[in-house]
Amino acid sequence: MYKYFKHSYLTCFIVPSAVMTIFLAPQWAFLIPMVITSLNALVDNLTPPDRSVPEYSQHWILDAMVYLYVPIVSAYLFSLMWIVAPGDWLGLSATVSALVPVDLLAIKQEAGLRGLLASTFAVGYVLSSNHLYAHELVHRTTDRIAMLIGRWLLAMTGDAQFSISHVYSHHRNVGTSEDSATARRGESVYAFFIRSTLGQYRESWEVESQRLANSGKPLLSLHNRVLSGLAMTGFIYLLWYWAAGLIGIAVYTFVIVLAKFLFETVNYIEHYGVVRVPGTRVEPRHSWDCDSRMSSNALLNLSRHADHHANAHKRYWELETVDTSLQLSYGYIGTIVVAMVPFWWHRFAAPQLESWDRNSASPEEKILARQANQLSLNPVFMHGND
Structure with missing residues (x-):
């Protein structure tokens, strides 16, 4: 039975615990990112990799882990909205106090500015995971419900356009200058x-x-999914303004920027430095891969990215690890930390890209790789050009 719940780390444990922390101890919310980062890095680097692909008969349980994330993360965003709003917004504290002996309003007032700042950072950090779940849903392009829910998850982080650029541009152009x-x-x-x-x-x-x-439809209309996605985020901004005015707008903007930055760091490590001739087939070798245990289990197998790009139709539980030249050996969270220190990251990536150029690139890609090394203006890539 464990195999059905090994991907429920965020849905069943981390995000519910984070919601409780913000309501009951907002001044300690900064521990949420610290715990998540440390736990992921330690498990990834101190336990054997997980390369298993279990057989499942009850796919609805695996889907439930994705859909259940939506109301839980919505409650998480609401918890911050309530912390930022003045007083007992919507009478939540009074309602809770009538049921259990807990005074949420007194807890919020005691936490003060420290609680607000810590909670804001914690929510922005965790909401980057919206992209993980939305990524699974927006690939189900024939399922209108999955697409709608995926777009709302992305709209929470101001990025509903991802459902378009990722599926219809990134997967087609990955590894090329067009991507x-x-x-x-x-x-x-x-x-x-x-x-x-x-x-x-x-x-x-x-x-x-x-x-x-x-299709003969006007560009400047809500038929345009870029505009409708922005309207979805705009609706959430209105809720923030209703709750907390301009302070709410500022807090939510910070949450969006932080969540987007953290997910773009994931994009960064997944294809860094890869080159591909436009129009040629996308193969597993065009992605960095990772078989670390926590990265696989906690991130819906996003770490098995090489197989995902080669077989984008696969559901997350069907993805396999691939022995490519490009391996994120620290795990995803550990590698994200490395990527934030450019000097460290380039020296981590350069030897593997050199091996990829030599052993995995096609003759045409070898030419593109040499050009990419030269354009990098970075000595760790340029030394091997001659």
Whole structure:
């Protein structure tokens, strides 16, 4: 039975615990990111990898773990909204006090500014996981309910366009200069965050422009999924303004930026430095892969990214690890920490990319790799060009 719940780490444990922490001890909410980061890094680096692909007969349980995340993370966002709002917004504390001997309002007032700041950072950190669950759902392009729920998860982090750019642009253009979500050799995660974020919106707009032109529908309308996605996020902004005015707007903006940055760091490590000839088949070798246990179990097998790009139709529980030249040996969370220190990251990535160039790249890709090394202007890539 364990195999059905090994991917329920966020849904059944982390996010519910985080909700309780923000309501009952908001001044300690900064521990939430610390616990998640430490737990993931320790398990990934101190336990054997998990390369198993169990057989499942009850797929509805695995789907339930995805859909159950939605109300729980919504409660998490609401917990911050209540902390930021003045007084006992919506009478929540009074309602709770009538049921159990807990005075939420007194706890919030005692936590003060420290509680607000700690809770804001903790919510922004955890909401980056919305992309994990939405990623699973928006790939189910023929399932309208899955697509709608996935887009709302993304709208919570101001990124509903991801359902367009990821599925219809990134998967087609990965590893090429046309893909904003493929990090260039020598590029820092900070520069990538800006370029990738803006580029994905451009790609989504281009996809929607073509789709609406083909169907004869107006571009500047809610038929445009870029605009409808922004409207969804705008609705959430209105809720924040209703709850806490301009302070609520500022807090929610910080949450969105932090959540988006953390997920773009995931994008960064998944294809960093890979090159591919446009129009050629996307193969497992065009992604970095990871078989670390916690990365696999906690992140819906997103770490098995090479198989995902080669077989995008697979559900998360069907994905397999691949022995490619590019391996994230620290696990996802550990590698994200490394990526935030560019000097460290480039020296981690360069030897593996050199091996990839030599052993995995096609003849045409070897030429592109040499050009990428030269354009990087980074000595760790340029030394082997001659």
